[in-house]
Amino acid sequence: MGTRGQDSSKFDGKHTAKHVLEHTSAVQVASTDYKVQIKEHLVNNCGIRSKAVDKWFQAVTVATGFTAVEVENFYYILTCAHLFEYFYSAEIKVDCDKLNSWFNILIICQHYESDMIANHPNLYADPSNDPRFYLPARIVKLDQSKDLMLLKVSKRYLYGNHTMQLCQMPHPVLSLATVKPRPADDIMLVSWPPCRKDSVITGQLVARDRVYGQLTQYLSKGYSMHLVELNVVGGAGCSGAPVLSHQAAVIGLYHGRIESLGYAVSAADIYEFCLGAHQLCIGTTRYLLQDDW
Numbered sequence: 001m002g003t004r005g006q007d008s009s010k011f012d013g014k015h016t017a018k019h020v021l022e023h024t025s026a027v028q029v030a031s032t033d034y035k036v037q038i039k040e041h042l043v044n045n046c047g048i049r050s051k052a053v054d055k056w057f058q059a060v061t062v063a064t065g066f067t068a069v070e071v072e073n074f075y076y077i078l079t080c081a082h083l084f085e086y087f088y089s090a091e092i093k094v095d096c097d098k099l100n101s102w103f104n105i106l107i108i109c110q111h112y113e114s115d116m117i118a119n120h121p122n123l124y125a126d127p128s129n130d131p132r133f134y135l136p137a138r139i140v141k142l143d144q145s146k147d148l149m150l151l152k153v154s155k156r157y158l159y160g161n162h163t164m165q166l167c168q169m170p171h172p173v174l175s176l177a178t179v180k181p182r183p184a185d186d187i188m189l190v191s192w193p194p195c196r197k198d199s200v201i202t203g204q205l206v207a208r209d210r211v212y213g214q215l216t217q218y219l220s221k222g223y224s225m226h227l228v229e230l231n232v233v234g235g236a237g238c239s240g241a242p243v244l245s246h247q248a249a250v251i252g253l254y255h256g257r258i259e260s261l262g263y264a265v266s267a268a269d270i271y272e273f274c275l276g277a278h279q280l281c282i283g284t285t286r287y288l289l290q291d292d293w
Contacts, residue, residue, distance in 0.1 A: 029105055037102065045092065062237045063079050065107065068174070075171055076150055120162070174248075181245060182205070193235055199234075206230060210228075225255075
């Protein structure tokens with residue numbers, strides 16, 4: 001990754017947001033009928049307290065994701081690994097096969113949600129009564145040390161409206177930034193918290209290369225990624241969202257808040273993760289790794 005030179009381009013937040021909203025998707029995790037096995041695994045193998053597991057079962061775990069790869073009839077969605085943070089630590093390696101068998105990983109796209117809003121006026125009135133049909137996803141790669149996860153979904157089950165017609169709209173692949181951002185550069189966080197799609201926050205980059213030990217003494221997860229420090233903070237469901245430059249290029253994937261600042265997994269770590277994942281995605285198509293990396 002090269003060093004950024006002088007750039008006189010102005011940050012157009014409205015244009016950038018309009019350009020990128022089609023890229024984001026909502027990612028939801030719901031436990032299946034394997035609650036007994038899941039609880040035994042978390043209590044006996046991961047040291048999670050029984051009451052904490054019960055509370056976790058009652059919640060719906062959500063995040064944001066964005067299209068990283070398009071291969072023939074499949075999209076590959078990049079998001080955060082800590083959707084499953086109970087299942088790993090510095091000493092415990094996550095088992096993706098178990099996660100795929102134990103959980104329903106569900107995705108919807110922007111176009112479907114917009115149609116549901118138009119046709120279900122009370123869509124957000126009662127979250128427990130959810131009329132949506134979700135697209136099932138599977139984990140194809142997860143790096144717990146970098147907080148990155150890649151999901152595979154089939155276009156054959158991606159609905160675009162409430163009549164169950166397949167989505168015919170594009171879901172463009174985002175590109176990684178090819179130059180390093182600088183402190184004080186304008187950035188944008190585009191996320192999908194629960195019931196609040198198209199959530200856009202603009203701000204500035206504070207620092208471009210932090211490590212976990214600089215920020216907190218909570219190191220039990222074994223995170224080793226390089227972090228981009230931001231003066232914007234996302235709430236619940238924002239994890240996994242793209243952090244963009246003024247050119248709508250990905251400079252990071254939102255990890256979370258530490259004290260008063262936000263942090264995103266760096267583009268360099270995303271690059272390394274996706275470089276390895278490329279071998280899992282058979283085909284030659286649009287991909288977020290550009291030739292000039």
